Amino acid sequence: VTIADFTERELVMRIERRLPPAPPWLLVGIGDDAAVVEPERNRVEVLSVDALVEGIHFDRAFVPPDAIGHRALAVNLSDLAAMGAAPRLALLSLALPSALPIADFDAIVDGFAGLAGRHRTHVVGGNLTRSPGPLVIDVTIVGTSKRRQALTRDGARPGDELFVSGTIGAAAAGLRMLEMRARLATADAAQDAGNRAHRETGDASAASVSPGVERCIERYLRPQPRVRLGTLLARNRAASACIDLSDGLADGTHQIAQASRVGIQLDAQKLPIDPGARAWFEARGLDPVIESICAGDDYELLVAVGPRTRSRLAAVARHGDLPLTHIGVCTESRAVTIRREAVGGVTEEAVPSGYSHFRAAEGSSLDEARSASEHVEGPRSR
Amino acid sequence: VTIADFTERELVMRIERRLPPAPPWLLVGIGDDAAVVEPERNRVEVLSVDALVEGIHFDRAFVPPDAIGHRALAVNLSDLAAMGAAPRLALLSLALPSALPIADFDAIVDGFAGLAGRHRTHVVGGNLTRSPGPLVIDVTIVGTSKRRQALTRDGARPGDELFVSGTIGAAAAGLRMLEMRARLATADAAQDAGNRAHRETGDASAASVSPGVERCIERYLRPQPRVRLGTLLARNRAASACIDLSDGLADGTHQIAQASRVGIQLDAQKLPIDPGARAWFEARGLDPVIESICAGDDYELLVAVGPRTRSRLAAVARHGDLPLTHIGVCTESRAVTIRREAVGGVTEEAVPSGYSHFRAAEGSSLDEARSASEHVEGPRSR
Numbered sequence: 001v002t003i004a005d006f007t008e009r010e011l012v013m014r015i016e017r018r019l020p021p022a023p024p025w026l027l028v029g030i031g032d033d034a035a036v037v038e039p040e041r042n043r044v045e046v047l048s049v050d051a052l053v054e055g056i057h058f059d060r061a062f063v064p065p066d067a068i069g070h071r072a073l074a075v076n077l078s079d080l081a082a083m084g085a086a087p088r089l090a091l092l093s094l095a096l097p098s099a100l101p102i103a104d105f106d107a108i109v110d111g112f113a114g115l116a117g118r119h120r121t122h123v124v125g126g127n128l129t130r131s132p133g134p135l136v137i138d139v140t141i142v143g144t145s146k147r148r149q150a151l152t153r154d155g156a157r158p159g160d161e162l163f164v165s166g167t168i169g170a171a172a173a174g175l176r177m178l179e180m181r182a183r184l185a186t187a188d189a190a191q192d193a194g195n196r197a198h199r200e201t202g203d204a205s206a207a208s209v210s211p212g213v214e215r216c217i218e219r220y221l222r223p224q225p226r227v228r229l230g231t232l233l234a235r236n237r238a239a240s241a242c243i244d245l246s247d248g249l250a251d252g253t254h255q256i257a258q259a260s261r262v263g264i265q266l267d268a269q270k271l272p273i274d275p276g277a278r279a280w281f282e283a284r285g286l287d288p289v290i291e292s293i294c295a296g297d298d299y300e301l302l303v304a305v306g307p308r309t310r311s312r313l314a315a316v317a318r319h320g321d322l323p324l325t326h327i328g329v330c331t332e333s334r335a336v337t338i339r340r341e342a343v344g345g346v347t348e349e350a351v352p353s354g355y356s357h358f359r360a361a362e363g364s365s366l367d368e369a370r371s372a373s374e375h376v377e378g379p380r381s382r
Numbered sequence: 383v384t385i386a387d388f389t390e391r392e393l394v395m396r397i398e399r400r401l402p403p404a405p406p407w408l409l410v411g412i413g414d415d416a417a418v419v420e421p422e423r424n425r426v427e428v429l430s431v432d433a434l435v436e437g438i439h440f441d442r443a444f445v446p447p448d449a450i451g452h453r454a455l456a457v458n459l460s461d462l463a464a465m466g467a468a469p470r471l472a473l474l475s476l477a478l479p480s481a482l483p484i485a486d487f488d489a490i491v492d493g494f495a496g497l498a499g500r501h502r503t504h505v506v507g508g509n510l511t512r513s514p515g516p517l518v519i520d521v522t523i524v525g526t527s528k529r530r531q532a533l534t535r536d537g538a539r540p541g542d543e544l545f546v547s548g549t550i551g552a553a554a555a556g557l558r559m560l561e562m563r564a565r566l567a568t569a570d571a572a573q574d575a576g577n578r579a580h581r582e583t584g585d586a587s588a589a590s591v592s593p594g595v596e597r598c599i600e601r602y603l604r605p606q607p608r609v610r611l612g613t614l615l616a617r618n619r620a621a622s623a624c625i626d627l628s629d630g631l632a633d634g635t636h637q638i639a640q641a642s643r644v645g646i647q648l649d650a651q652k653l654p655i656d657p658g659a660r661a662w663f664e665a666r667g668l669d670p671v672i673e674s675i676c677a678g679d680d681y682e683l684l685v686a687v688g689p690r691t692r693s694r695l696a697a698v699a700r701h702g703d704l705p706l707t708h709i710g711v712c713t714e715s716r717a718v719t720i721r722r723e724a725v726g727g728v729t730e731e732a733v734p735s736g737y738s739h740f741r742a743a744e745g746s747s748l749d750e751a752r753s754a755s756e757h758v759e760g761p762r763s764r
């Protein structure tokens with residue numbers, strides 16, 4: 001049974017059934033030409049839109065439908081978190097292949113509605129259309145912030161310290177684990193069709209038994225946007241600049257540096273790389289630092305903190321439930337670099353500056369990382 | 383030169399260059415994690431999202447890129463018009479095939495920005511991503527309305543008169559004209575490849591010389607949303623219910639009837655069918671009434687008016703620049719019918735109830751009309 005067996009109205013009703021009762025500020029909800037909402041008093045509004053496109057941002061072969069719905073909202077919630085805004089409402093626009101099973105449709109909506117409920121984000125409207133190609137899920141989110149408390153990227157000053165929440169690298173490792181499992185499953189299926197040889201060794205067992213594998217996969221599939229941390233940072237006026245790591249730590253540092261007109265020096269030894277991800281990358285001969293900073297999908301917050309507000313950050317850290325790790329400093333120089341201890345001394349390399357062409361932009365994290373690594377400048381020993 | 387030759391940042395800058403200076407209420411614009419806006423005082427907010435998908439809502443073979451951008455915003459402005467809301471801001475989310483020429487990208491944005499400027503709608507943010515399939519343009523719009531002035535679909539009462547703005551059917555005819563031209567051009571090209579026979583007669587000449595053809599095509603390509611009419615209706619409290627005709631008059635009457643729990647009786651003889659469209663349909667043996675009410679893309683407003691507010695509607699009509707035509711009445715009975723004069727007397731038929739399955743839903747106007755006609759009940763003579 002696919003969505004083609006249902007009318008648009010029936011599909012809309014399946015969405016409505018998965019939503020909580022309308023809040024009092026929602027004056028006109030789903031079902032009219034547009035939604036009508038009462039604005040929140042004494043607040044400014046924070047708006048963002050983000051799209052997930054099948055084949056670019058997710059692969060239905062190994063991303064279950066509830067995770068597609070979850071991630072589509074998570075990327076938007078993460079944008080609000082980076083602004084220090086409290087989420088309020090969302091609009092959900094779906095372009096769906098006719099062959100999409102109705103169970104997958106329901107699961108996408110469940111994943112979306114579940115995360116929305118946990119962050120008190122009401123779905124006030126949306127759009128359903130067919131797609132002759134990929135599944136596209138486009139989400140607009142609106143949140144609120146007190147005046148002059150919105151966190152931007154452009155307030156960092158030389159001397160400000162840089163912190164990152166949680167850990168990095170897990171989502172990137174999780175994506176690769178899923179890709180590897182999918183390849184092995186395909187290879188197994190192909191072999192099964194011929195002769196039933198044993199392929200229970202090597203990568204397959206490594207993927208299924210390594211500690212932290214399931215955590216990495218979960219971080220990729222169902223990222224937890226740092227909404228509470230963002231609002232705590234904003235209310236405490238603890239940050240001079242903030243960005244989320246949807247495009248990776250390397251990209252985030254460049255964005256803050258460019259917007260704030262500062263340089264940034266990261267310290268590789270301090271990076272809170274997820275232990276499972278680190279082990280997994282090392283086991284494959286990959287550099288955990290480069291893999292972790294170039295990959296996206298972490299949805300942690302990168303925060304610049306001025307010397308006078310360090311105590312406020314400490315207060316935020318005490319009230320929050322996430323570690324905040326000191327990873328670098330903003331500098332007068334406009335260079336964005338990373339210091340690493342190496343054989344023979346400390347090196348300072350340019351942080352990869354991100355993808356350059358739209359051909360590779362907005363691709364999966366791995367595409368971005370590969371593209372980014374073409375632009376790494378050579379290490380400068382000193 | 384295609385978009386693949388540019389970075390995402392360069393493409394964003396090309397969009398920004400096509401936008402007017404930021405209004406004072408835009409506190410943080412394009413370039414941060416989200417936009418921050420100051421709400422308008424003493425207003426409620428009206429939000430809508432709509433997507434145009436290549437191959438479903440438009441065909442790049444005969445819809446020029448500026449018209450794609452124009453239409454993507456027009457459908458959203460029309461939703462606000464139907465609510466009586468004044469547009470304020472938009473978010474533009476584009477999923478783009480890598481092979482899209484950069485000139486087409488610029489033209490899409492020009493078409494969008496041009497219409498936005500004429501309706502004082504500021505683009506505060508958006509999203510760019512690649513698409514492995516069709517071009518998808520997803521637009522979120524936010525407008526404002528005074529409290530208790532938003533026009534909904536559910537306020538019509540038995541005895542209320544129904545009016546429609548402007549004319550209907552032109553966009554449906556325009557789409558067919560464009561499709562026919564495209565088919566003929568393809569056939570010509572195929573013939574040219576073999577022998578150069580003359581094919582300058584028949585449909586081709588009819589399509590190019592009939593009066594009103596260019597007007598119909600323009601109505602399809604660059605619909606003018608009835609924003610001014612909608613806000614006038616709202617301010618004058620002239621309407622008991624309102625909807626836009628994006629999905630056609632037949633669908634609009636059903637939507638108002640269902641939401642308001644009334645019946646509706648349309649009078650076929652009163653329908654303001656565009657003369658060029660009527661002539662074109664008749665020349666092809668098609669019923670102009672059925673073609674005009676089943677097709678979408680007109681973006682006129684369908685308005686129910688109570689007996690005590692007829693004079694307010696007259697005032698709106700005087701101040702507006704569009705004719706408002708009386709086309710029917712709301713009834714106690716829940717039937718939605720259309721009266722027609724026929725040989726042997728007056729007939730009253732059920733109004734086609736619209737497409738039933740998502741397979742055909744949200745397709746091109748013609749798909750909808752064809753699907754809808756499967757559900758037409760037989761005419762009831764009386």
